[in-house]
Amino acid sequence: MKRLTLKTIWHVTVIFMVAVTSCSKDIALGTDPYAGGKGSLGIGFYADYAEPGIAKPGELVDFYVKGIKPFLGNIDFSINDTKVEVVAAKDSLVTIRVPEEISSGNAKIIVDGQVFYGPRLEIEGDASLDENYGIVNGFRSSVYDILPNAGGFIVTGAFYDFENESVDKKVFRNGIHFIGVDGKTSSAMDKFGEGATGGTINSITKMTDGKFILGGGFGIYNKRAVNNITRINADGSIDSMVVDVINTTTNPKNSFDTVSTFNGGLLGGSAIKVFGVSDNKVLAIGNFQAHYKIDYTYSSRTNKRLIYTEAKHVIRMKADGSLDSAFALKNLGANGRITNAALIDNDRVVVIGTFTTYNGKQAPGIVCLKSDGSVDPSFNLTGTIDRIISISYNTQLKKIAIAGVFKGLGASGKVNGVALINTDGSVDEQFVLQNIGTGIPVYAQVLNNGRVVVNGTIETYNNIRRSNLLILENDGSLLQRYNSQAPFAGVINKIVETKSSLGLPALLVGGSIYQYGKKNVGNFFRLEIKD
Template sequence: MISSKIKYIGTVILSLLIIYSCQKKEEIGVNPYEGGKEPFGILFTSNRADPTTALPGEVVRVSVRGLKQYENKFDLRLNEVSTEIVTLSDSTADIRIPAEVSSGIVTVIMNGQIFYGPWIGIEGKVSVDRDYKIVNGFNSTVMGILPHAGGHIVVGNFTDFENELQGGKYLTGIHYINSLGQTSNDMDFRRRSNSGISSIVRLSSGEFMIGGFFTEFSKRKVDGIARLLPKGSLDTTTVAVINPFPEDKPLDGLDTVSSFNSGFINGLVSKVFETPDKDIIVVGSFTIHRKIDYQYSSRDNRRYVNTRVRNVAKLKPDGKLDSTFNLNNSGLNGFINDAVCLKDGRIVIAGAFTNYNGKSVRNIVCIKPNGQVDDSFTNVGGTDLPILSLTYNPTNDKLVIAGAFKTYGGKANNGVVILNTDGTEDQSFKMGDLDGESPNYAYKLNNGRVLVTGFFSKYNGVRRSGLLILESNGVAKQEYNNLGSFAGIPLTITETTSSLGNPAILLGGSIFSVDGYNVGNIVKIEIKN
């Protein structure tokens, strides 16, 4: 049936191509440019400016022919910002870098036509760390970055890193890179997961807990959650199981299984956290917790004990479900986009929902360590539209929410709000105008500045292409906003140092390019003090 349908579609397309080609034969001799605009003879003769980078106020020369004859009749711009022409000749134009501008391309606009010139980098305190050795990066989304032993454990939906995947190598879902951004063998994840990993946390015991979409790790059955040993391999144990054929297969009475006997189905695990009392909190879209009863299981057939638990669950260190926490509750009536764990063990969840366990909430809710809603946090009020990003920095004890919303707690804002841990707004920060666009991610750095990304092109009327480093009050200083366009959606961040020892951030997500450089879903950005 499908094969016949494909053949039919192919025949139709072939017929249309024959008809179209016959029609085109009748038009031979027609000037394809007839009616077009007259050419002006403007041409950039070099794709490099002199110098290639500069500070605001400095003069840069670009090689361009044909402009002199149209003096005062065109607009020369840098990253779409009108630029002063200091000197103009038949072959060059000396331009002064505007006081407020980010890295970008020089263009000439003449009578509605655009002529593209070289890229000019704007110097400042923010730059892509080109000494970090990542070139091709990960082939799909990075969802978590965990600092560990001088390097970083990276988890996500990827299956390859730096095109290193070859026969006998396993790279799905989790990878360890050293301080230089290169693959390190200091961790051994064996055969890794069979699908994406969305979250990782290091436990106080030195082991790791991971959560995600996977159903296997190292070829062992798990359902969205697993515990790894300090070196990265799955924590396993040997259990006695039913052996249906003891005479033919005497070894089938024992099985090596995941030591953490817990799993979640009917949805995904988004986040895993360790609480101050060393329990595990799991957040996601799941509705069922399951464990395996090995007493009535064989190697090939498992007996599962299922318990209804929706969106949030608490597990003991051995994987046993905490029956006093959020059991048989209705959960959320919408979608989770993000979640964080505060110092005191409370969990804050954000996304697109209006109800949690029968309580009215607006896209954000705080859950106490006993599983109950923290009414003092929720009563402050939520947002009028969904929250896309929720981040928490334990160093300054601040949360940041970002999205297309225009109000929080009934008060107007521009899609980014810094919150205290009681749910109240930090009034010292005021997000500026994004010219009708909205942010997709925000985070308050250790030094108090605020990172904001999104699909915006302006901030308070100044050209800023998708990435902002704002002061603690929301002001965008030129020296921290010199980077060119940012294309992508961050999902995770960790603060580190650059190759020169300056403060830096390692940003992961679905990230394609930053400041003219292609990046593979992970990038290190230096942010000098």
């Protein structure tokens, strides 16, 4: 049975909210005879398609409708709940003009208070699914991290299958998998074995020696006992060594044991993020309370002597897994939960969560720690912060993006919901999220070209019906050409910039995601963006 974590519960809650707000009125030909308690007017779309089925803003589109003649002067026509101009109307044909600001969705006619649903109209734009990408079914359950490597991508998460490839006791896709640039399983990295059986891998980072650190909520990696963190080789196998142990039997083979070379574990909670820092050391962030290592001098193959050290929330470990005493130990940590973190410049890390203090100092759900683990006082956000839900970092532009429930950030006090922050802690006030009504942003990321991807429970942007996935300009404005698709159902956890099958700019998007436009996606897809 899969482990149920707070992260999972949060995602399920937000996914439900996102799915509810993103659901378009799917094709349901016919009438609603119960609206207002009135009888049917005899109106209905008698063709389940528009002509053409794909159109650009400004173009004319025909819909085939019956019974409309008596009401020709009283037609309220919309696409995806956006009112459109009726250019011509006959008894069996309605011609509309696609407005300049609109997203794909179903047609709807309102006559005399009654609603009649029609076929979907696709709005052509410059952001769309890469139709030539190899993924069909995707991952079974959530994707948490994506790491480019060896011409492909290592994907981690809570999933237990990919493309229906798992075979009981033979083929495993547990929490970690490697895919090529074509979206298909690749043999370039295929020694994951059984992976993180029954657990989740929240984060992966590549170290300077070419090996990888995995962090999450898992107790087994490919049949070997670990505790929420381990190191794997370039082929995906666990990095192991043979050690001498106490032999309590007559079998000479029990004088040795094969163990992880990374001798460190986390207790009391999972690792949310892991990062490689200077000198091949590892930074781990999460809700754990202690670190342990195994003293093999006093251990046997079946019984291990553990050495515990209190270490809360953010710790640094040496390459062998032992605690780094030069980093803050036995600190108070956060007075709430850690939900995410981003490594920025000079080995500093910005941590977010449901806390109000860190190490006894005021921290409104966000804190920046220096390379020695101490709080960086210069990184100090002001404003009304109820909850910061996500954080990401663009290493090329050196921009932090946060999303959540907050307002009044920056010197102007105009930054709400999504904020771009410089590494010195100042708010980039060029970007201002515009009117999203009652929506809540849950994810934001700055792209290398300066645009900002925003995901949340968003129904409208500047009073125009949109999806829960927005691609905004660096000032927060929205261009129609990049936002023509709807709906989007899900929560994004990670975005990686890449190329499409045609060599155009594209995004690999992973998370707890079920739908983009009219297509179902299995928590992972590639979005092509034409510049």
